[in-house]
Amino acid sequence: MSNEELIKLIDTWGFTLQTTEEGTEFLTFTVRKEDLHEFCRKLKADPATHFDLLFCVTGMDWGNELGVIYHLASTDLKHEIVVKVMTADRETPELDTVCDIWRTAEFHEMEVFDFFGIRFKGHPNLKRLFLTPDWDGYPLRKDYVDEANMVIK
Amino acid sequence: MGIDEKKRFLDQYQGSGMEYDLPKDFPGKVIPGGNGGNIVVTALDSVINWGRSNSLWPLYFGTSCCAIEMMQTGASKHDFSRFGFEVARPSPRQADLIIIAGTIVNKMAPVLRRLYDQMAEPKYVIAMGACAISGGPFYYNSYSVVKGADHVIPVDVYIPGCPPRPEALLEGLILLQKKIKTEHAKTKVNPIDGFDEGTL
Amino acid sequence: MAEIETENKIKSEEYFVNMGPQHPAAHGVLRLILTIDGETIVNVDPDLGYIHRSIEKMCERDSYQQIVHLTDRMDYLSSHINNEAVCLAVEKGLQLEIPDRVKVIRTILSELTRLASHQLWWGVMGMDVGALTTYFYAFRDREMINDIFEETCGARLTMNYNIPGGLMYDIHPNFVKRVKEFVAHFKTKLPEYDRLLSGNIIFINRTKGVGVLSREDAISFGVSGPVARGSGFASDVRKRHPYSAYDRVSFKEIVMNEGDTLARYKVRILEMWESLSIIEQLIDNIPEGDHLVPTKAVIKLPKGEFYQRVETARGELGVYINSDGNKNPYRVKFRSPGFSNLSALNHVAKGGKIGDLVSIMASFDFVIPDIDR
């Protein structure tokens, strides 16, 4: 199913989203924070799209807002898209989880929380996976400074 | 961060009196290695040292890529079972040699320290690979790597390389054997006493 | 600590055991907090980060050439394939045209790395299940591949032979002769692997029907590589998105549907045969040409996102580079195969014995720095 048909089909769902294709090789949708869960559930449930494989979850810090990039693929219909979601609130960033749709998101969202501090509502046990529980600050944010053990070159 | 004077036991450093100078911004404090080696040995000492040096049982401890080269050394081509090292013990109680093969990370440092404390007394440490010596390729820009295993436990032999060849590991093991043969068998200077209390 | 009421009313209690950072079956420093009731496993909760070296943070400060040298410390058993992934991503960003010779040599070396990784996996799987001799047979053959790599790339394990734009230098004159010798030698040794372990009745009892992963769960857990192909999910990147010289090579993608440990074992053994046939098809006709397309000293990728995926020995490694046009990338993310495979471990190991957990972990073939990055 080519990108144009995908865009037409997804426009019929009536979400407010921007679709772009330049600067990347995938068809990218930027979704609002509120209807992320609904959008993802429809993407998997709808037999025409049936995105059943979430193969990459990337936490991002675009300077003034934090966000997550989901790379989705459909194993039988052989097409792939990228879903982006952003939140401007940097003190207590909050997104809703997708781990009830794709089971692998459980681990990936723990990783994004560990490095970016984005809390996921509805996640079974959101905890620091890689860093020690008493680690202060979220390392992969752009404004993270740790001169104790980071020798900058 | 003052870097206190670090005495090293290395053959080539013996005569030249070269002082090991660390870069100024070397983070953390380094524990002086070497547990009283290189002294005149009595007859009984030489017998016990012969026993100890010829049966060093390494601990199952490999964190990253250097562990593969350690496994290669254990395999048939560069066989370290000729020296009797192949009895690798999973429990620290029975092992008397830790080969730190790989990077030591901040979260792993207390585990390594506890393993070292659990080992029975005549215990030796080999830092294998650049990561164990000074953090290796992860020295700059990494927030989670301990810059060298001798911040955590005293190290007897350093084997450079990333990863060092199996022959280099064998040479390091033989160097450790030579060092044990010149050691004082009964009274053992434990170089880590006082490190926790900060008096070291 | 949950109280369990066993059928005959004996009050028994679950308790926690640390298959801790230092454990023979952990292949490194993977810590699993097991909740066990007697011998059966109730829950497996991995606690990672014991070898987390913050590679993604370092990539944000390194130039593109420097990133390549970090990737082979991640999954050190398929180090060559990792380097190739980053180089392909950068070449895709710069729209560089790579000569055919580079593509073929890269594919041969990738297949040799996959063989070396599967050999080590086979040796260590035998050791984990209890047969200690397989470890030495596997490493004898792995030494031959190491010699080939040392002669051509200069290093045995973490060889930085790939740079963005091609290969660092051309292959060694007797590279072709050595590879042919190895392929001939290994074709006689691979049936020996089968005789040593595959047919053994105790091994079959230890692995058949143990740790079954259905196809839907495999897809839902985002599992890739031999683990996915063992459960019927054909996820081979070399077939779906061919890169380098994989489009001009004919090889079978081995998919089995049982989804248990024995199926994953068989997938990897048959994959070794496929790798041998790929090498044979390519080794005789390495096209002429130069081994490098010269690039500028300071590589600046245009603004945008680039995603390159590659089939390593453990599964699909994805390199996501988000560049904003200056000399080091804005954000680099490595989609590591081990991390997604690990998310399926709890679902698969639940209800089995401790012995099963060890053979399941051996069949998942984890490399911990690849999980922790």
Add this chain to the structure above:
Amino acid sequence: MMYKIFLPLSITKSIHTWLFDVLPEGVAPYVEMVLIAVAYLLVFAVAGLYLVLLERKVAAWFQLRLGPNRVGPFGLFQTMADALKLVSKEMYGTNRADKFLYNLAPYFPIITALLAMAVLPFSAQFQAFDINIGIFFLLAVSSVGVIGILLGGWASNNKYSLIGAMRSGLQVVSYELSVGLSLLTMVVLTGSLQLSEIIEVQKNGWLIVQGHIPAIIAFVIFMIAGTAETNRAPFDLVEAESELGAGFHTEYSGMKFAYFFLAEFINMFIISAIAVIVFFGGWLSPFGITEEISWFPSVLWFLGKVLIIVFLMMWFRWTFPRLRVDQLLNLEWKYLLPINLFNLVFMAIVVWLGWVITF
């Protein structure tokens, strides 16, 4: 002095007579017993060390590598160095362990291992105690050894060693059955429990030949159960390297660990010694070829056969993967036990109808 050595081993007889006329009546037997005990202890500590070295050399031969050859000529002093290091190692245990039981545990396996030594007939004159319930005593003693492992695993208050100890208790209790039953089948043939009596019966044909088919079945079952008895090879769940780390002796270091380590190898020697005595005619030479030569020490036959069986057990260790706990029990209770019972009845019928091959 040279010709004295070639006399058939009657040295013990000459010491015996010398002791009894020098010392007063009451004291002499005890002094003799102490002398025998010290002699056995020395011989078998050294034999244990060289069994460890044999195991490492055989393992190296199986695994395409050289094995220890740098310490002393051809590596012969390697296990001597290991023993010296273990002796001079610090006795380092956890303070959470139950002090008394933790220290008591290592002595059980080593004592029972050496206890079983006393009954083995190495040659006609070279047997310490020829008690008339020989095999029964051996079985009883070899099942006491597991108490040490259970005690050690539980007392060291460590989760892995607890699991290892429970597995060892489970394993030895169930495989004790098969060892006993397979020996019972052979006793049906010999008619007596006394070890020297059993060897007498085998003067006209080894038991494995006399009892033909049921004896071979009994031998196979005995070897399987014997390997499980010593926690080795396919059944080494007790200190399964990849599952439990160091199993029950995780918290033991230095000489306490050496007792467990040595006891395992001496147990292996005992199991193969029992197999040789019951199935392959102890110190008898095949077809009586060296019976007439008076000066030939028949101990060599005994030791030769024992080393062949020990090599067989080492062969198991380096080729077979490890069984899981439930498979271990299935094998014993569902397969070995029924076969054993059937084999016992079959042997009884064979003996009753007299189909015994005797030369």
